Amino acid sequence: MSYSPIIQKTIQYIENHLQTDLSLDGVAKQAGFSKYHYHRIFQREVGVSISEYIRYRRIANAANLLLYTDKKIIDIALLYCFESQEAFTRSFKQYYRLPPGQYRKIMSKLLFQKEEIKLKNDQLLKGWILSGSHPSHYEMGIDREVFHKGNASGYLKSVTVEEIGEFTTMMQEFKADKYLGKRLKLSGFIKTKGVEGFCGLWMRVDDHLHDVLQFDNMSNRPIKGDNEWNHYAIVLDVPENSAVIAFGVLLSGKGHVWVDEIAFEEVDNHTPTTNIDFTSELLDEPVNLSFEE
Known part of the structure; x- marks a missing residue:
């Protein structure tokens, strides 16, 4: 069973109530579980306890x-x-690692100038390509x-998008060698504003001939419109003949998307995969070959 929709619903609840009293009992009640069961689910899906x-x-x-x-x-x-x-x-x-007052004093001086020096993409986001x-x-x-945690997040935003169907991705690729025969989970936190098309995480597993072995781009659960930070995940098998794993964040159409805390972890076979099975859309046999129907 996938608990992702339940986790996302309660994270949305948490994000909307950070300035009010929040308890494990109250959050678990939103999810419809006992607090002990929900604590285990949340820890397993997100990687930290609710508190x-x-x-x-x-x-x-x-x-x-x-x-x-200046509060x-x-x-x-x-x-x-x-x-x-x-x-x-x-x-x-x-x-x-600093008290709040010292953090405010030091970090305010270190913030890069708001005039924003325009750097090349590869300088601005180490390891990522557009x-x-x-x-x-x-x-x-x-x-x-x-940002969701720490001091910064990555972002994608439309600038001069003109037509429906235009899309971009910030992405990386790495060797599949360490994960052959394993099930791999990609997760991260995403926030959106004004997404008119859709956005989401994506991951693809290719073989040495660049044929796609496993793929998911969240097209069956797209993120649209305005959304506060929430947790999203993709789970794919990495077959023994895999060569490359590619992943990233996709933005189709106009909008602004932020991403933070991207993580990879090996999961067991009890965790369902999200692989898009294109063969499920195929017919068992050809039909209407005489064009009479």
């Missing part, structure tokens, strides 16, 4: 306010439900103001 997820999302939002507003530290602490400035400082130091049908009509980069 840890809530804590680091509050801290990430607080870090944003420290850098981009007092105590006001930020209370806004995100910390009982005191001291409790907030202890939690903040766990993630950013591809697709019309990559020149899009932009990819690093956003240090919108």
